Amino acid sequence: MNEKTEELRDLFTDVTDGEETVTESQENTRGSLERDERSDEERLESVVQQMRERYEFETGLSDDDLITVARGFYDEKSDEEIAEELGVDAEEVFEARLSLHLVGKDDADEVDLAAIRDREEDDATLAEEYEVSEDRIRRYRRVAEAKDQSRAANDRYRDEFDSILADADLTEQLTSDLREDGLEDATEGMETEVEF
Numbered sequence: 001m002n003e004k005t006e007e008l009r010d011l012f013t014d015v016t017d018g019e020e021t022v023t024e025s026q027e028n029t030r031g032s033l034e035r036d037e038r039s040d041e042e043r044l045e046s047v048v049q050q051m052r053e054r055y056e057f058e059t060g061l062s063d064d065d066l067i068t069v070a071r072g073f074y075d076e077k078s079d080e081e082i083a084e085e086l087g088v089d090a091e092e093v094f095e096a097r098l099s100l101h102l103v104g105k106d107d108a109d110e111v112d113l114a115a116i117r118d119r120e121e122d123d124a125t126l127a128e129e130y131e132v133s134e135d136r137i138r139r140y141r142r143v144a145e146a147k148d149q150s151r152a153a154n155d156r157y158r159d160e161f162d163s164i165l166a167d168a169d170l171t172e173q174l175t176s177d178l179r180e181d182g183l184e185d186a187t188e189g190m191e192t193e194v195e196f
Helices: 003-015 040-055 063-074 079-086 090-099 113-118 123-130 134-152 156-187
Strands: none
Touching: 040 063, 040 156, 063 079, 063 090, 063 156, 079 090, 090 134, 113 134, 123 134
């Protein structure tokens, strides 16, 4: 040890109260920056409960049923299929789905929701103008209301459902693809002799 190194060593031990080494344990962490330790089911329950409290929507469906509605929506099941699974009618599933801000692409694809939302005419007048039934106009207005609610909440609940249900499907798909690719790479170039 030269003189400078020895001085630095003495300085170090003085500053660290005589400790010869200073180390800090490190944690082996993996994954995203923020990890939610709850299961998907717990996260879904939390979202449904928050929405039920905030919007006070009335439905005969339990929280578990509402989770089934959300899962069905992300599995691209129709309201009729979900209703059959729950033993209720499709209109109740439609209403529950919109209460959860889960608006499908084809819920109001034939009409400009912004135009209907801002109109003050009654359902009969609009039904005649758009050449659809009054039930259909009421449905469109309900879809517009659900979109407005979702937008007012910055699509927070819809994003949470996406995060839990859509990302889970994507992760499963990517993992499956990765396994297949890995197997393909591992067996590439192998010759197999099989006698029958």
